[in-house]
Amino acid sequence: xxxxxxxxxxxxxxxxxxxxxxxxxxxxxxxxxxxxxxxxxxxxxxxxxxxxxxxxxxxxxxxxxxxxxxxxxxxxxxxxxxxxxxxxxxxxxxxxxxxxxxxxxxxxxxxxxxxxxx
Amino acid sequence: xxxxxxxxxxxxxxxxxxxxxxxxxxxxxxxxxxxxxxxxxxxxxxxxxxxxxxxxxxxxxxxxxxxxxxxxxxxxxxxxxxxxxxxxxxxxxxxxxxxxxxxxxxxxxxxxxxxxxx
DNA sequence: GGCACCTGCTAACTTCTATTTGCATGTGGG
DNA sequence: CCCACATGCAAATAGAAGTTAGCAGGTGCC
Numbered sequence: 001x002x003x004x005x006x007x008x009x010x011x012x013x014x015x016x017x018x019x020x021x022x023x024x025x026x027x028x029x030x031x032x033x034x035x036x037x038x039x040x041x042x043x044x045x046x047x048x049x050x051x052x053x054x055x056x057x058x059x060x061x062x063x064x065x066x067x068x069x070x071x072x073x074x075x076x077x078x079x080x081x082x083x084x085x086x087x088x089x090x091x092x093x094x095x096x097x098x099x100x101x102x103x104x105x106x107x108x109x110x111x112x113x114x115x116x117x118x
Numbered sequence: 119x120x121x122x123x124x125x126x127x128x129x130x131x132x133x134x135x136x137x138x139x140x141x142x143x144x145x146x147x148x149x150x151x152x153x154x155x156x157x158x159x160x161x162x163x164x165x166x167x168x169x170x171x172x173x174x175x176x177x178x179x180x181x182x183x184x185x186x187x188x189x190x191x192x193x194x195x196x197x198x199x200x201x202x203x204x205x206x207x208x209x210x211x212x213x214x215x216x217x218x219x220x221x222x223x224x225x226x227x228x229x230x231x232x233x234x235x236x
Numbered sequence: 237g238g239c240a241c242c243t244g245c246t247a248a249c250t251t252c253t254a255t256t257t258g259c260a261t262g263t264g265g266g
Numbered sequence: 267c268c269c270a271c272a273t274g275c276a277a278a279t280a281g282a283a284g285t286t287a288g289c290a291g292g293t294g295c296c
Contacts (some may be wrong), residue, residue, distance in 0.1 A: 004156050012137055018212070019133035020284090021219050024126060028213035038242065050285060052244080068243090074293055075242050087207035091200045094136070095146035138254090156272060168255060170274075186273095192263055193272050 005093065008101030014087065017061040022046065023054050027082055030064060034081035056082060124209065126219030132205065136181040140164065141172050145200055148182060152199035173198060 004015060025044055029035065041048045043053070051085060058064040063085060068078050087093075125184060135141060143162055147153065155173070159166045176182040182201060186196050203213075 007137065008142060012139055012142065015133045015137035016283095018207070019130055019137050019161045021130055022284090023127065024130065024212050024216050024219065027209055028216040031209045031213045036242080038288080047286070048243090053284075071242090072246090073241090073295095076292070077242065078244095082209045084209065085207070089136070089202065089205035089207055091145055094142050095149045098142050098146040101142065103139075120246080154272080165256075166273090167275085171254075189272090191265095191271095194262075195272065212242090 005088070005096055008097040008099070011087075011094075011097045013061055013103075014063075017057055017063060020054070022050070023058055026051070026054055027060060030080055030082045034079050036077040036079050037089065040080070123214055124205070126215040127219070129205075129212075129215045130219075131179055132181075135175055135181060138172070140168070141176055144169070144172055144176060145181065148198055148200045153199050154195040154197050158198070 022044070026040070029040060029043060030089075035043065037051060038048060041051045044051065055064065055066070059066055059080075062083055064080050064082055066078055066080050068076060070076055136145075140162070144158070147158060147161060153161065155169060158164060159169045162169065173182065173184070177184055177198075180201055182198050182200055184196055184198050186194060188194055
């Protein structure tokens with residue numbers, strides 16, 4: 001899904017996920033070096049609970065991946081790393097994604113009719 | 119601003135603006151053809167008030183531009199059109215934008231009073 | 237045992253966003 | 267004059283998102 005044209009809903013989720021300062025910092029930090037949760041929380045100076053929420057959202061969007069590892073001391077540590085992605089954001093790309101948006105009402109077909117309302 | 123690296127705050131605003139189904143549809147519709155507000159509202163089947171809110175947000179992000187024109191009948195009509203933009207979204211681009219993010223406590227603006235924080 | 241780490245979760249609160257509703261203004265034309 | 271169509275905005279509501287606080291479990295070590 002990296003680079004290829006995402007569906008409208010995926011695009012909305014991707015953009016919504018990245019549209020957050022904390023999550024941008026998380027991505028940047030993980031790009032520099034993979035890290036485990038507590039470590040990352042200290043580095044970014046945010047609470048662990050908050051970081052976990054953001055990490056979960058990033059993971060749900062497929063922007064980061066988690067791997068649970070056990071250190072030599074037997075401590076369980078969850079390491080995160082960024083998933084390489086590349087999205088070209090242009091009006092054309094947006095227009096291409098729009099037809100695949102799930103609509104509240106089933107508006108299938110090309111826009112050709114004229115709605116008559118009060 | 120098309121293509122060049124946006125600042126962290128700009129990036130957050132841009133992504134946040136595009137992360138919305140209605141606004142994506144608006145961009146797509148305006149890419150196909152520029153339109154005025156009421157016309158566009160009918161085409162997208164949303165209320166004018168709602169459309170105006172979204173258009174204002176798109177305009178604030180610099181994604182669309184407005185031009186007030188007067189038709190031959192003397193009716194004032196506000197035409198919107200998309201601004202060409204191209205943003206490459208990659209982990210590297212994110213990392214490059216992060217350093218320019220305004221910190222949680224540094225509120226940008228014209229000299230606001232700095233209250234005591236707990 | 238108690239302390240220092242690691243992890244996870246939920247409930248509650250606050251803040252932001254999206255959407256609706258209603259009103260106000262101006263034009264042209266039957 | 268009144269209707270149709272264009273514009274604009276503010277207040278109020280519903281809903282989503284962000285954030286904190288608190289509790290739970292596990293391991294290693296002095």
